[in-house]
Structures are given as structure tokens and as C-alpha cells.
Amino acid sequence: MPLPFLTADRELDTADDVPLPYEDRDRWRRPYRPGPWRVGVAALLLLLASFVLFSAVIIAATASLSSAGVVFGLALVVIAGALRLLRMGVWVSARGLRQVVFFSTRTVPWDQVGSVRTVQQPVRLLGLPRMVQGQALLLARRGRAEAVPPLLTTHNADFLGRELAFDRAADTVEAWAEEYRRV
Template sequence: MPLPFLTADRTFEAASESALPYDDPDRWRRPYRPGPWRVAMAALGLLLASFVLFGAVLIALTGSVSSAGAVLGAGLALIAGALRLLRMGVWVSGRGLRQVRFLVTRTVPWARVASLRTVQQPVRWVGLPRTVQGQALVLVRKDPGAGDAPPLLTTHTLDFLGRPSAFDRAADVVEAWAAECGRG
């Protein structure tokens, strides 16, 4: 059985039509991998959740079911928070651009995107109030009263901290999605 993804024998007619090598452009996808800091924070959250869930079992075995239920709820909240942390970031599809934050998700259709550009500006360091000089991928909307949107990607988030080349690749891919889908 040939493995075409491992060989150069496959045809490239689909690649000549589009700069985006995806079979289903309507499926939401993150155009970059989650960074090691984001994965480490989520892993620590899941590790803490396992200890909390073990504590809930011990509390339930000692007879206090209501306390065990409260601790179980706290453990499930930790798991939900860790999974949401992994889901955070910028997602793209043929329908638009989606920015997933911890508590809020915003979707902008490609028809409302005027441009995406990388700018040098003060950015928040790992989401904290402290700002440092860095690069940001900024969305410019066609809506006249849209106001300033927060940067989509920055060089100092959990995904790109200490990885400027990964930020450049991710910004280029998001801009390619905007160029490909915005013209339709």
C-alpha cells in the first residue's frame, strides 16, 4: 500500500489552485500549533484537577457527600479551564476568522475584514497588564464604527513566547487565509 504523504509521487494539481493545502476550507482550524507554554499550563491544570478529583473521592468515602460534590465541581471546573486554555487562539475557515479567548469568542466573516497586518507595538506579556515591545497581527475591519479590536496574535503570548519564527509563520498563514477567502 503506497503512502502518498511520504513520497513525492502524488500529484499537485490541487496545490496550484490554492495557496491553502486543505481539503475542507469550511472546517474551523487553528493555522498554528499551540505553544509549549500553553500546553504546559494546561497540563499543570489537569494535574491539579487529578489531585482535586482524588480528594473528592476520599471525601466521598469518608461520608460527606455534599462536600465531595463541591470538590468534584471544583475539579470539573479545573478540567474545563484547562481545555479552554488549549482551545484559545485564532481559528480560520472559509467562513471567517475566529478569535477564541478564555471567556469570549468573536467571529468576523471574511467580508468584514479589510486587511490583516503585522505591526510593531507594545503588547501584553502573557496576557498580563505589563506591556513589552513586540509584534502583533492586527485585524482592520471594514465596519466604520467597529473600533479597535485586540491583536489577534502577538509575539508574547503563551503560543509564541520565545518563538519569533513561529509567530512569523502563523501570521503569514492567517494573512494567506485572508487573501484567499477574502477575494471570494
């Protein structure tokens, strides 16, 4: 079974001279692998969902079907949350740059992208209120002075403890921006 989210880094490793090694550029793709923190939390949520589903079966066998339906619905919400957690991140295609967060998605077409650059600044540790010194990949939109949250940081769930992976992902997103802002 092909797992396309695992091939992002491998494609980058095999194509060192080509900054954008993807053949189908109209397809949205994340130019990096999900980090171990994100995958670990999603795995724990799916484990919790399996226990909740098992309890829904037990409740259906011993109690009313309506209460089992409520517990089953709760399991579906936990599963949907785990899947959304795995979809979070920055996605690129020929159409633009997409930032997926837990409750929303923001897409910026390439013609509205002013610059994409890496800066040294205080960043949130795993999205929590605690700030630490790190690097962030920032998006500046053309004609807008509004502050947007960083696209990627060295201390988010994908790159905590993986500096090289952050550098590679930031370079790839910057390469996509350079390629498509010219067109």
C-alpha cells in the same frame, strides 16, 4: 490516535508552494500549534484537577456525599478551564476568522474583514499588564474604526520565544484573509 492540533505545522512544511494547504476549508482550524506556555499551564491545571478528583473520592469514602460532590464540581471547573485554555487562539475557515479568548469568542466573516497585517508595537507579555516591544497581527474590519485586540502577538502564550512560528502563523492567517476577501 490522530492529534489534529499537531498536524498544522507539518502540513505547512510539506506544502511550501500552496499558501492554504487544507483540503476541508469549511472546518475551523488553528493554523499553528499551541505554544509551550499554554500547554504547560493546561497540563498543570489537569494535574491539579487529578488531585482534586482524588480528594473527592477520599471525601466521598469518609465524609458526606454532598461535600464530595462540591469538590468533584470544582475539579470539573478546573478541567473545563484547562480545556478552554487549550482552545484559545485564532481559528480560520472558509466562513471567516474566529478569535477564541478565555471567556468569549468573536467571529468575523471574511466579507467584513478589511485587512489583516503584522505591525511592530508594544504588546502584552503573556497577557499580563506588562508591555514589551513586539509584533502583533491586527485585524481591521470594513466600515468600523473601533480598536480590536491583536489576534496574535510575539509575546503571547503561543509564541513567546518562537519568532519563526509567529511569522509562519501570521503569514498563514494573512493568506487566508487574502484568499477569502477576494471571493
